[in-house]
Amino acid sequence: MEIPAYIVLIVYGAALLVIVVFSFFNVYHVMRFGMHTATAYAMSAVYVVVVSLIVVATWASLSSVDWRGSFSVELPAVTISPES
């Protein structure tokens, strides 16, 4: 069975989108209610930088993948035979 490679990327992108949305709300709360302290700004910056690094590292790890191709999936062969 062949699975288009971009399907995996779409699933990852959807999960990443959810994380980004929650991250936006987290940073929004810090900016609005964090009383404009240096710690609040610093932690928000660190958070965004680490998220970016993780995404960049993931992209770099998968840079050699041909997303226009496909992956082959071999399902295990299962044979059921009645007991004689």
Place this chain on the structure above:
Amino acid sequence: MPTHRVDFPGMHGDEQILLLQRKHWSVLVHKLVRYVMLIVAPLLIFGALAWFDVGFTVDTQNLSGVLLILGASLYTLLLWMLFFHDWLDYYLDVLIVTNERVVRIEQKGLFNRTVADLTLDRVQDVTVETKGFVQTFLHYGSLHLQSAGERERFTFSDIPDPELVKAEILRYIRREGVSQSIPPPAASPPTPTGRP
């Protein structure tokens, strides 16, 4: 009394912050331990595999290799996001004492925030509660403010050095005479001149 150069939502124009207190650091550490364990656990597994010479390669041309990398990426992102969320929950819980009132701000998850205030002139009693070995050893506990009327106590838990916070509040109240229930310090008697 020192003032802080920060402001908070709902702060009045001429209001001065006398004390700003967050919860004790052990509250944050308690939340973060699980994230550390969740990060360290996979690293320990891979380390153990390497120790026993169980090598494996991640082949990005196969579906399994791609799924492993994407799964590890999502796992790390999720942990990091939850860690930041817990830090946010800790950082936004604040006890603020101003020259007019005591404000308790509690963030309970996203989009759930409670801001309660108690004017200093309605403070009748200030109580400190320290429970257990950990709180006693690390010097943190709960602060309870009893107000006039039948309202329940105004409480802020897990604050460091609650006795000092209590002393600061009472010192200000007595010095300014803002509370009818907590009288100002008695005027010192005139020193005798020594003349018969």
